[in-house]
Amino acid sequence: MTPLFTGPTSAPGWKSNYIPDGEVAPVHALTIDVGRQHPSSRAPRVTNPSAFAAAAFAGLLDRYGISVGKKVRPARAPQGAAALATVESAPVYALVERTLTMSDNDLAEALARHVAIKEGEPASFEGASRAMIAALKRIGGAKGVMLSDASGLSIRNRISADAMARVLAIASKDPALRPILSGMPIAGFTGTLGHRFTRDDSKGEVGLVRGKTGTLNNVNTLAGFATTLEGRLVTFAFMADKVPANAEPVLDRLAAIVARS
Numbered sequence: 001m002t003p004l005f006t007g008p009t010s011a012p013g014w015k016s017n018y019i020p021d022g023e024v025a026p027v028h029a030l031t032i033d034v035g036r037q038h039p040s041s042r043a044p045r046v047t048n049p050s051a052f053a054a055a056a057f058a059g060l061l062d063r064y065g066i067s068v069g070k071k072v073r074p075a076r077a078p079q080g081a082a083a084l085a086t087v088e089s090a091p092v093y094a095l096v097e098r099t100l101t102m103s104d105n106d107l108a109e110a111l112a113r114h115v116a117i118k119e120g121e122p123a124s125f126e127g128a129s130r131a132m133i134a135a136l137k138r139i140g141g142a143k144g145v146m147l148s149d150a151s152g153l154s155i156r157n158r159i160s161a162d163a164m165a166r167v168l169a170i171a172s173k174d175p176a177l178r179p180i181l182s183g184m185p186i187a188g189f190t191g192t193l194g195h196r197f198t199r200d201d202s203k204g205e206v207g208l209v210r211g212k213t214g215t216l217n218n219v220n221t222l223a224g225f226a227t228t229l230e231g232r233l234v235t236f237a238f239m240a241d242k243v244p245a246n247a248e249p250v251l252d253r254l255a256a257i258v259a260r261s
Helices: 049-063 092-102 105-118 125-139 161-173 175-182 248-259
Strands: 209-216 219-227 233-241
Touching: 092 105, 092 175, 105 125, 125 161, 161 175, 161 219, 161 233, 209 248, 219 248, 233 248
Parallel strands: none
Antiparallel strands: 209 219, 219 233
16 A cells, blocks of 8 residues: 555645644555654654554554564565455545545645546656646636645645635535535634634624635635625635734634625
8 A cells, every 4th residue: 555655755845844843744645643643642743654554553463462573564465365354435525525624634635646546647746736737627727726735735836816716616516526615614613613703803604604724824814605695605715925923813804794795
């Protein structure tokens, strides 16, 4: 499984503090606890998630009385070897929903690799970026988008507010893309919006706005959708760059204005 993903394990444009601070783990096809050294702590992330996962598995085997070697190393199973166990992931739509609700950077990168495989591209940052742009072009959503990763952490990404709002509008009309909308956090209730929309200028729209957050140093974004007082479904995208402080309350207020327009 480990050779499934190829190329560098960190994206062009990732800052040096992302991995040690726990923003994301090095991208490997085999990992446990999204590369966290301690499952309950965001940081630190391990430097080699595949080796860490293999060592943990070997430790469990030993605990249950199954002999293991002193060194854990990559190898291929012999042709025709019997499968000892299988596991299936949740369906892709559920993974997409979780990625958006929890703003899961690691899952976003893994999903992008599978988009690359589906598109016949290498399962790398470069291949995934090309594959995502190709998929966006097919639905008419590629204008104003340049990608270097899937999590949105790369400072090389270029995505216009118009592009984000347009993709959401396209998704609202295509049943196959509905998990994009259903995965959006709900203002005041779920995911990364669960603790927001608490001020007087936005709390009246709790539950009426759904949106995906974006947070980096001195950058805050919010893109999503709401139903207006007239019953129209509208999409929006707000970006605040080079802000001296947290701009989240301002973005919440803007989204609330959209919802009550």
